[in-house]
Amino acid sequence: MLGVPSDPPVPSAPVTPAVLDTLREIVGEKGLILDEQDKQPFVTDWRGSLVGRAAAVVRPANTQQVSKVVKLCHDNSVAIVPQGGNTGLMGGATPWPAHRGIVLSLGRMNHVLDVDPAGYSMTVEAGCILQTIQETAAGHDRFFPLSLGAQGSCMIGGNLSTNAGGVQVLRYGNARNLVLGLEVVLANGDVWDGLRSLKKDNTGYDLKHLFMGAEGTLGIITKAVLKLWPAPKDVCTAWLAIRDPQAAINILSEAYAASDDNVGSCELMSRACTDLVLRHVPGTQDPLKADTEWYLLLEWSSSRPRQDGAAGMSDKMEQFLADQMEAGRVLDAAIAQTQTQARNMWRIRESVAEASRAEGPGLSYDVSVAVSRIPEFIGRGSKAVLEILPTIRPYPLGHIGDGNLHFSFMGPIGMDRQTLTQYSTAITRAVNDLVTSMRGSISAEHGIGADKIDELAHYRSKTELDIMRTIKRALDPNNIMNPGKVLRLS
Ligand SMILES: Cc1cc2nc3c(=O)[nH]c(=O)nc-3n(C[C@H](O)[C@H](O)[C@H](O)COP(=O)(O)OP(=O)(O)OC[C@H]3O[C@@H](n4cnc5c(N)ncnc54)[C@H](O)[C@@H]3O)c2cc1C
Structure with a gap:
């Protein structure tokens, strides 16, 4: 990942020996990773280009444990980075190098709790691997449509927190359209039980949509009721x-x-x-x-x-x-x-994505414009980027029916990561200016994470940013939920 903003001031108290003892009491030895070597997969992003730190990786086994861990962190102002399969491409699940708090991994909460074939729904824990959910649905002659390259390791809690897209959005919508209900542990440790299987429920604000796409900045998704469809024949x-x-x-x-x-x-x-x-x-x-x-x-x-x-x-x-x-x-x-x-x-x-990782350093822009304007965007965008760096190698692809392009480039042959970084600011500005002038989005499906935090601040209006900050401050007044991701508070 290139062009990641510098380590922001992340206000987090350290994990004291007393906090550590209580964490151990809550999750047991099995649920705590303290060894530096063992922590590495949890503090390094999928591309291997971001490496952060954490005092501990905490792996609760159920919602009650998540709730107790979060309450403990809340009471001691310890910051939490929630993590699913750690396949996110925006650095949202990777702690900052200055992070002194914990990574909370949902990986042990991986049970399918209920399948209701007649009601076309399934209730799962947040740590269920996406592919397991697809296979479980198929075993009941049903279909769960969310499908993406990382499905063998990403987890449904991560999918919902990033409002993932993938290759079936055209017909079924993105992740938030596949959900009937959620259970969420809030930033003070309270559990919001919204685990309802209702297609119709107009009882005030639809709270579940706040947490989907929030990238772990508002609470921790612990369970979900998912919609199913008839299996393709x-x-x-x-x-x-x-x-x-x-x-x-x-x-x-x-x-x-x-x-x-x-x-x-x-x-x-x-x-x-x-x-x-x-x-x-x-x-x-x-x-x-x-x-x-x-x-x-x-x-x-x-x-x-x-x-x-x-x-x-x-x-x-x-x-x-x-x-x-x-x-x-x-x-x-x-x-x-x-x-x-x-x-x-x-x-x-x-x-x-796997092949680009193997090829070497590159730049990738996950953008969307109106479907009919994709050809115009490809033409104008490629021209703008090639004017800045004529030897860069374009590798465009996309979910074209969603107006979503992965507007990707590999660095010129022989150019190292550091040199490419020198061009990334100008290229990013050119691409995102074009997207914005075409009334598109600078993040179609991958989210904001750490990678696009400055871009979001640059391109979203003050009104939009103020609404987002108001929600963040109301739900997480101590700023312990994934601080320094998605939104800068000042
Ligand atoms: C090969 C490959 C292909 C991909 N293809 C696509 C694609 O087609 N479409 C697409 O949209 N994405 C794609 N991605 C990106 C990524 O897989 C998705 O963003 C996925 O949804 C992330 O799930 P995860 O479990 O790995 O989440 P993580 O990476 O662990 O976390 C992602 C974000 O969600 C937060 N989070 C995780 N779990 C929770 C939880 N339970 N509660 C609250 N917050 C939580 C994290 O803090 C982080 O901010 C791809 C990635 C790879 C590596």
Whole structure:
């Protein structure tokens, strides 16, 4: 991560021997990590570019323990960095180097508490791994749609706290749309029990939405009631070589009707991204080599099993692709004939972050603009960045149906991290100025964390920042919940 703001003044009292003894009483030896070596995975971010400190990593086993730990910290002004799978890309889960408080890891709270197939809901603890939730839903012939590259290690509490997006937002919405109820430990240790399975509940402010997307700055999510959907029964995955980003917008726009409203995912990939993955991720295979810079991963899925004699998803997709080829938008296409082929296509898309980490230093901007303005943004944004550093290597990709681009660049070949950092301020300003001038967002799905705290302050209005600060001060007056993340208080 480049361009991270310098260590802010984070007001936290130290963890005294007396506080440590009480922590040990609450969570037991099993729930406390004090050894410096053992703490490393919890104080280092996923990219390995941020390393912080913590007096202890505390791993409670249930809500009561979380509540007692938070109350103890509140009473002693000890700061808390909540942590799930530590896959966040904005440094939100990584303590600052000056952090003298604790990391509170939810990893031991990993139980699925209830599945209600008839009511299409599931109740889980915050430390459940996303993939476990998907698999549990599938085991009940149901579908939990949140899906992203880190699903094997990110946890639902982290997903909700970042309001994660992923590859199914187009159809199901982002994480906050997948939730019916929450249980949250507040900054004073009180437990808010909002664990209701209600689709309709207009009883005042909808409190759960305060905590989703708050990145651990307002409280600790301990449990959630999640919405489920019917399991997909007829799925067709295709990899398309397309003319350009404008073709992608037009293809998607026509795909809704052609698929009978069954578009599940539509991911824009550049040739450079695909090659990056093929270079670094063993076992991946190029689904299609064509003379174009742009590709689309398009998936249609229906919960209706394919009927004998009736047109299924793949028949409809074939007809659609033939029409799109005739229109000159699709240049070539491969429809997955087996699950292995479909899996390979998805693996390429999902491995871009891993491949970029292996490639070396880079800059990545998770931005959104109105869907129809994506091509304009790619054109103007690339030009602006290349004017600042002509040898930087663009690797754009995105959840194009959500207007969300991962506008990514690898440093010029041979340029080290430190040198690239010298350009990052100017590039960041150019990208975010453009996004803002197009009424877009400087963070579409990854959040603010530590990385974009100055950018949020720069681009959001005083009115918006004041509302956010008012909420933060009301819910966390001692500023112990993930201080120095998301929002500066002054
Ligand atoms: C390979 C890869 C692919 C990714 N793809 C996507 C993608 O497509 N879409 C997307 O949106 N993100 C993506 N991400 C980012 C990341 O996986 C998500 O942000 C994820 O939701 C974070 O979950 P986590 O459990 O790892 O949270 P963490 O990284 O542990 O924490 C994230 C933030 O939430 C807070 N937090 C964690 N748990 C709690 C809790 N229980 N209560 C309160 N606060 C808490 C932390 O303090 C931190 O601020 C990707 C990351 C990787 C590495």
